[in-house]
Amino acid sequence: MGTLPLRDGLTSQLTASYVSGKLTVTARRDAGWQQPALFIDSMEDVDFGKPSFTSRGDTLTATVPVTDSWGEAAPDLSGKTLSLVLADSGQAQESQIAVAAGSAAPGLALGWVLLMALAGGLILNVMPCVLPVLAMKLGSLVQTERRERGAVRRQFLASVCGIVVSFLALALMMTALRLGNQALGWGIQFQNPWFIGAMALVMVLFGASLLGLFEIRLSSSASTFLATRGGTA
Incomplete structure (x- = not known):
């Protein structure tokens, strides 16, 4: 039969602090520690x-890592009271302890943050899903002398706006779902078997098209419209 935890007798000192999503519990025991459990x-x-x-x-x-129900950083626990049980060597102690605010580690300078962001962007540009698009953009830039510079600027501005608007729409959709008490996070769709099956089908069809088994073509009217319109169409 198990024994109930005692109110004291295991530790001579017990403190807790919280900072940056981590709860730190510090305890002192004169006999030392063998196999602690918290x-x-x-x-x-x-x-x-x-x-x-x-x-x-x-x-x-x-x-102890601390997160909220969405798996992100939890609300600040500083000043709150925790109920915990600390056990070791067949002895357990139950305690009510107030959480103090810990000292946060010094943050990175803004210059280093911007430099790392720039390096990350450069690395992403050589990914297979991005590099071919950049090649097409650079190819159009080479022909700048034959075209109006204003048109080239409008094309690049349209590309940038498209990227920003797409990510803003995705962020707004995720925010709306989470405000509706949906436990969602980035990449959560890959936990859905229907989504994975759909993506697998798309990749199979795309690979078959590259192998020449069939071609996906626009209608003649759509092709003519895009060819004659040009610009950011």
């Missing part, structure tokens, strides 16, 4: 992950 009572809209332990002498540090 159990935290659930809170509304807060999900506590699996704790990781490090011990040095009589001091134990448990780090």
Whole structure:
């Protein structure tokens, strides 16, 4: 038969702090630590992950990742009271502990953030789904001398606006779904077997088209319209 956790007797000191989505529980025990375990009572809209332990002498540090029900950063736990059970060597202690605000790690300078963003963008440009499009854009840029520069600028501006509007529409759709209490995140569609099946079918059809098994063509009227219109059509 299991025993109920005690109110004291296991630790001589117990503290908790929270910063940047991580809860840190620090405990001291004169006899040291062998196989510690930490159990935290659930809170509304807060999900506590699996704790990781490090011990040095009589001091134990448990780090617990904290997220909300959507799997993102949880609300600030600073100043709130947690109910937890700390156990080791067949002995357990239940405690009510107030969470202090921890010291955040120094952030990166703005210059470094912008530099990393630029490097990430350059890396993305060599991906197979982006590089061919850039080649077509550069090909049209080579013909700038034969065309009005204003038209070239309008084409590039239309491409940029299309990208920005597409991502804004996607972000607004995700925000609306999540405000409707839908547990969604980026890439959640790949957990749907129907979506994966549809994408697999699209890839098979695309590959068959590249192999020459069939061709996907626009109607003659649509092809003529795009060829004669030009510009950003």
